[in-house]
Amino acid sequence: MVAMKKIDWDAAYSNGAYIPGGNDFPPKWKTLAADFRAEMTDAGRLKADISYGPHTRNVLDLFMPRGEMKGLAVFVHGGYWMSFDKSAWSHLARGPLTHGFAVAIPSYELCPQARISDITVQIGTAITHAAAEVPGPIHLTGHSAGGQLVARMVSSTSPLGQPIRHRIRKTVPISALGDLRPLMRTRMNETFHLDAVEARLESPALLEPQEGIDVTAWVGGAERPEFRRQSALLANIWSGFECCADMVEEPGKHHFDVIDGLADGEHPLTRALLCL
Incomplete structure (x- = not known):
């Protein structure tokens, strides 16, 4: 009889403790984002704090490109549905903007004030609101918990209406949580309050x-x-359906710097998102 391996699920889903200088990243993000927001404000290309729903955190920023718009890119932040807001990620709009795409970055209600299923609906509303502001194709990306949220937008139970779904050309979940069931075994679930039913219904890979x-x-x-x-799981399962699904493992990148490519218009991550 083979002995079962005991897994430390809290360690399995911990990131900062395993990244050299992990604590330095959040203040770095805030500084980069603030500088970029100031640059875009001075250029008259930022529509800040657009309300899309009834909650205080139901607001998004919309960054506008120079000249004619080619479409809309949306970035949904992570933080395990428990932390951060749109203000730490503004600089990640730079890559899509250089190719003529407007970029929407929403905040959303956090756990435990909202359940993960509630946040899914909020992100659907945010994308719908931004799509009403910007014509053309829609390209979605999100990081970690945000990756789960954008993958949910293109699942069969998406909260998006069909007219919006038909405009989506590409979705890039970055370091996404495709199966939420293991998170029920972490201490974080004292905040998520995930049960087996919600975990299944909100897991894109399922x-x-x-x-x-x-x-x-x-x-x-x-x-x-x-x-x-988790990324391999999502790509593997979805590739068995009538869609195009693949995976890219970017060499040397960890959970906190894997998103950096979005700030560079010529980086493979930005080019993949925009189908360039």
């Missing part, structure tokens, strides 16, 4: 993708094994 979607699961090669496994 749902059918919308037919015809184009998805690339993006993950860092130096990330925790669970994040690499």
